[in-house]
Amino acid sequence: MQASFWHSKWDKGEIGFHLDQANPLLLKHFDSLALTKGQTIFVPLCGKTKDIAWLLAQGLNVVAVELNKTAVEALFSELNVTAQITQLDELNLYKAKQLSVFQGDFFNLSSELIGKIDAVYDRAALIALPIEMRIKYTQQIMQLTNKVKQLIICVEYQQAEMQGPPFAIHAEDISAYYAKSYQLNLLESIKVEGGLKGKLAANESIWLLS
Numbered sequence: 001m002q003a004s005f006w007h008s009k010w011d012k013g014e015i016g017f018h019l020d021q022a023n024p025l026l027l028k029h030f031d032s033l034a035l036t037k038g039q040t041i042f043v044p045l046c047g048k049t050k051d052i053a054w055l056l057a058q059g060l061n062v063v064a065v066e067l068n069k070t071a072v073e074a075l076f077s078e079l080n081v082t083a084q085i086t087q088l089d090e091l092n093l094y095k096a097k098q099l100s101v102f103q104g105d106f107f108n109l110s111s112e113l114i115g116k117i118d119a120v121y122d123r124a125a126l127i128a129l130p131i132e133m134r135i136k137y138t139q140q141i142m143q144l145t146n147k148v149k150q151l152i153i154c155v156e157y158q159q160a161e162m163q164g165p166p167f168a169i170h171a172e173d174i175s176a177y178y179a180k181s182y183q184l185n186l187l188e189s190i191k192v193e194g195g196l197k198g199k200l201a202a203n204e205s206i207w208l209l210s
């Protein structure tokens with residue numbers, strides 16, 4: 001997906017992927033990450049997700065990245081905090097207390113910029129990317145974070161039935177991207193009530209990679 005695709009979605013308010021509450025699968029399976037207060041979780045392609053407020057409330061530091069400036073500003077505004085903004089070479093860093101959000105392209109991040117990460121939370125990041133970008137994405141995740149454990153929430157459906165995003169990610173895809181580097185554990189797979197986009201039979205799955 002080109003950056004312009006996502007900017008246009010945010011401009012038009014077409015953000016059906018955004019949930020008004022923290023993701024129920026995150027709440028249910030968060031403990032499997034075995035994190036302790038003060039550790040740092042990385043949230044790639046974060047949008048303005050409510051999951052960040054929930055992760056902060058668990059006493060974690062959150063480092064995130066999001067392309068769209070409106071989304072980042074909405075995230076801080078909905079958290080009711082004012083960010084200090086620092087302009088970096090290709091990214092802007094929005095920072096307030098335990099939250100740091102890089103506004104710009106995920107592929108311009110470096111491990112030096114994001115610092116030490118203890119876990120990754122990928123909800124609708126891998127599934128946001130077309131197949132030709134996914135190997136680059138998964139390699140960048142591993143390189144940035146030194147292959148720390150991950151929770152991944154993705155959707156499964158018959159890809160031929162609909163054009164993504166979201167793109168379908170099946171067990172064999174998770175395996176192809178990550179099996180060489182991680183132990184893969186499918187924690188749960190649930191039916192998407194009412195179907196994906198209100199029409200298509202789909203499952204939402206959560207994986208622990210350790």
Ligand SMILES: C[S@@+](CC[C@H](N)C(=O)[O-])C[C@H]1O[C@@H](n2cnc3c(N)ncnc32)[C@H](O)[C@@H]1O
Nearest residue numbers: 006017045046047049066067105106123124128
């Ligand atoms: C499907 S949404 C998911 C947002 C969020 N994870 C959630 O659960 O609500 C994907 C987000 O990734 C952002 N995005 C897409 N490509 C990106 C990139 N290369 N770098 C940073 N953010 C990107 C989009 O602007 C969009 O907000």
